[in-house]
Amino acid sequence: MAPGRLSQEATWGLIFLVPYIVLFLGLVIYPVSYGLILGANPKSYVRLWTDPVFLRTIVNTVVFLGVAVNIKLFLALLLSGFFVHERRWIRWLSVVFILPWAIPSIPTILSFRWMLNAEWGMLNSLIFRLTLEDGPNWLLDRWSGLGMICVVHIWKYLPFWTLILLAGRLAIPKDLYESADVDGASGLQKFRYVTFPSLRNLYITCTLLSTIMSLGDFNSIYLLTGGGPADSTQTLATLGIRYAFGMSEIEVGVSTVVVALPVMLPLLVLMLRRMKKGEQP
Amino acid sequence: MASVSVEAVRKRYGALEVIHGIDIAIPDGEFVVLVGPSGCGKSTLLRMIAGLEEISGGTVRIGQRVVNQVPSKDRDIAMVFQNYALYPHMTVRENMGFSLRLRKAETEVIAERVQRAAQILSLTELLDRHPKQLSGGQRQRVAMGRAIVRNPQVFLFDEPLSNLDAKLRVQMRTEIKALHQQLKTTSIYVTHDQIEAMTMADRIVVMHDGIVEQIGTPLELYDTPANLFVAGFIGSPAINLIRGILRRDGGRCWVATEAGVDLPLNGDAAGQDGQAVVYGFRPEHLTPVENSGLLSRIEVVEPTGANTFVYAELSGAQICGVFSERRSFAAGETLHLMPQLDRVHLFDAASGRRLAA
Numbered sequence: 001m002a003p004g005r006l007s008q009e010a011t012w013g014l015i016f017l018v019p020y021i022v023l024f025l026g027l028v029i030y031p032v033s034y035g036l037i038l039g040a041n042p043k044s045y046v047r048l049w050t051d052p053v054f055l056r057t058i059v060n061t062v063v064f065l066g067v068a069v070n071i072k073l074f075l076a077l078l079l080s081g082f083f084v085h086e087r088r089w090i091r092w093l094s095v096v097f098i099l100p101w102a103i104p105s106i107p108t109i110l111s112f113r114w115m116l117n118a119e120w121g122m123l124n125s126l127i128f129r130l131t132l133e134d135g136p137n138w139l140l141d142r143w144s145g146l147g148m149i150c151v152v153h154i155w156k157y158l159p160f161w162t163l164i165l166l167a168g169r170l171a172i173p174k175d176l177y178e179s180a181d182v183d184g185a186s187g188l189q190k191f192r193y194v195t196f197p198s199l200r201n202l203y204i205t206c207t208l209l210s211t212i213m214s215l216g217d218f219n220s221i222y223l224l225t226g227g228g229p230a231d232s233t234q235t236l237a238t239l240g241i242r243y244a245f246g247m248s249e250i251e252v253g254v255s256t257v258v259v260a261l262p263v264m265l266p267l268l269v270l271m272l273r274r275m276k277k278g279e280q281p
Numbered sequence: 282m283a284s285v286s287v288e289a290v291r292k293r294y295g296a297l298e299v300i301h302g303i304d305i306a307i308p309d310g311e312f313v314v315l316v317g318p319s320g321c322g323k324s325t326l327l328r329m330i331a332g333l334e335e336i337s338g339g340t341v342r343i344g345q346r347v348v349n350q351v352p353s354k355d356r357d358i359a360m361v362f363q364n365y366a367l368y369p370h371m372t373v374r375e376n377m378g379f380s381l382r383l384r385k386a387e388t389e390v391i392a393e394r395v396q397r398a399a400q401i402l403s404l405t406e407l408l409d410r411h412p413k414q415l416s417g418g419q420r421q422r423v424a425m426g427r428a429i430v431r432n433p434q435v436f437l438f439d440e441p442l443s444n445l446d447a448k449l450r451v452q453m454r455t456e457i458k459a460l461h462q463q464l465k466t467t468s469i470y471v472t473h474d475q476i477e478a479m480t481m482a483d484r485i486v487v488m489h490d491g492i493v494e495q496i497g498t499p500l501e502l503y504d505t506p507a508n509l510f511v512a513g514f515i516g517s518p519a520i521n522l523i524r525g526i527l528r529r530d531g532g533r534c535w536v537a538t539e540a541g542v543d544l545p546l547n548g549d550a551a552g553q554d555g556q557a558v559v560y561g562f563r564p565e566h567l568t569p570v571e572n573s574g575l576l577s578r579i580e581v582v583e584p585t586g587a588n589t590f591v592y593a594e595l596s597g598a599q600i601c602g603v604f605s606e607r608r609s610f611a612a613g614e615t616l617h618l619m620p621q622l623d624r625v626h627l628f629d630a631a632s633g634r635r636l637a638a
């Protein structure tokens with residue numbers, strides 16, 4: 001083979017790589033750099049920091065992530081302990097339980113929105129019938145709106161995380177529990193000394209991953225409150241839309257996403273490190 | 282320490298019964314081995330005694346107390362699992378002290394007992410390691426240590442050596458036996474390895490398909506197996522078994538095989554003339570003779586140094602002989618072999634039961 005010329009194998013290798021390189025350039029590098037260019041204008045950031053809506057949005061985002069992610073994962077941890085039991089009816093129930101996660105968001109979250117409608121929603125009609133009093137304005141107040149957003153988010157994503165933690169529980173050898181039984185551990189002690197130490201790493205990884213994923217949860221907010229009333233329930237995921245399409249300030253819209261990067265990137269790096277390190281008690 | 286008694290115990294999984302009424306009485310301090318082929322129900326029986334498996338019928342007593350409804354932790358037993366079941370996030374010390382800690386024993390008491398158990402099992406250097414930093418044999422010892430710190434009434438072992446290599450297995454076998462001689466705690470030990478059973482047990486329970494085939498000391502099982510199953514299961518290499526018809530003529534007695542060979546018997550052998558029987562003799566009870574023995578053709582010779590294993594064809598069946606004297610055997614050679622008549626076993630062919638002399 002002449003020097004400087006590729007072997008046939010290497011040539012074919014390159015040919016097969018081309019589609020991936022093209023896709024990567026077209027679908028990752030191009031949009032990301034275009035976004036960064038759009039978000040590179042310092043004026044956008046001045047505009048953001050002086051906009052009270054933006055500051056409120058930061059608070060909303062932190063509250064949403066802190067409350068929704070933690071409650072969701074804690075519930076998932078408890079529920080996975082229920083679904084780990086081997087009974088036929090539990091198996092059927094778990095299929096039903098997966099549904100919220102499996103079905104599309106738009107119809108389900110919209111029906112939440114209608115159920116929660118203050119005047120004619122199902123919930124308030126029910127409250128009125130039972131108590132003859134008007135129910136609260138669920139979605140027309142910042143904090144109850146955010147609360148409902150958390151509820152919908154948890155309802156939607158709880159099954160997924162329950163499934164992940166269930167897999168974690170199933171990987172714990174059964175004889176550890178039997179050994180703990182013989183040693184005299186109660187149910188709670190078995191959780192404390194066997195289950196939790198084995199799940200701890202997974203739980204932390206799930207929390208990180210869920211935080212990253214929930215930051216991008218657009219549907220739960222946009223479809224339920226639309227960020228309203230008066231932009232009081234926006235999060236970073238929905239705020240970009242407000243600027244970009246509501247107010248035709250595309251550059252500012254992109255900047256809202258860039259703002260999240262200093263928090264997101266360390267989280268991502270931390271996560272990837274943990275995953276590489278694997279299970280290490 | 283306590284006796285254990287298993288009375289008419291049954292186990293059903295739904296409609297499927299896997300243990301069909303087992304009776305075993307284990308006196309205080311005895312080392313009993315449950316042995317049998319895979320799937321015969323040894324683990325299930327042990328787990329019922331441990332309280333890890335519900336008892337479908339019959340009674341299990343530990344000491345004088347019926348424990349059918351008593352939860353595992355209140356049965357005062359300790360169990361060593363096949364995969365050791367060490368808590369991965371605790372150190373060896375914490376693993377060993379865990380049960381005492383759950384029982385709210387004082388810290389000094391726990392430390393002292395763990396220390397003593399560690400000494401007995403030479404684990405002192407390893408106390409601060411985590412299980413995954415230990416070798417298989419060390420893990421096995423920690424599992425033992427965890428059992429002995431409790432000082433329970435009964436030790437239960439479910440194939441604790443099956444994950445070790447052959448050499449370590451032999452070594453741990455001796456250690457467990459020595460430990461039992463020191464502690465004298467009633468022990469029930471499950472294995473499918475008959476050598477392990479023979480070498481460790483005070484008494485062996487041979488199980489098969491959910492029933493007990495025979496209970497006895499190792500030598501009782503070896504010398505007087507109650508049936509064909511036990512005869513075939515105990516002893517290595519396995520006993521030679523040849524089918525035939527029992528013949529009596531005056532004071533003389535023999536077994537006639539289909540191939541026309543007459544297998545010799547003592548005159549006082551049990552059984553009736555014309556009865557279909559199985560003639561059994563162990564490989565080590567076969568002697569080469571000059572002539573007048575059973576003519577057999579050697580197929581394979583396996584010298585091991587101490588003994589020579591000879592596989593030969595006799596009356597259409599393959600038999601094995603073990604000879605300790607140095608004598609050259611060659612494949613293809615014909616040999617006169619004679620079983621020691623007082624060690625020949627005779628079984629009824631139909632029921633498989635031993636014909637008592």
Ligand SMILES: Nc1ncnc2c1ncn2[C@@H]1O[C@H](COP(=O)(O)OP(=O)(O)OP(=O)(O)O)[C@@H](O)[C@H]1O
Nearest residue numbers: 294297299317318319320321322323324325326473
């Ligand atoms: N949960 C279960 N459901 C149905 N059948 C079972 C269950 N557990 C065990 N069995 C059956 O019970 C029988 C006895 O099982 P067991 O585990 O006691 O066997 P074993 O003698 O310990 O075998 P091994 O030497 O392979 O461990 C087997 O036939 C097995 O298939």
Ligand SMILES: [Mg+2]
Nearest residue numbers: 323324325440
């Ligand atoms: Mg078993």
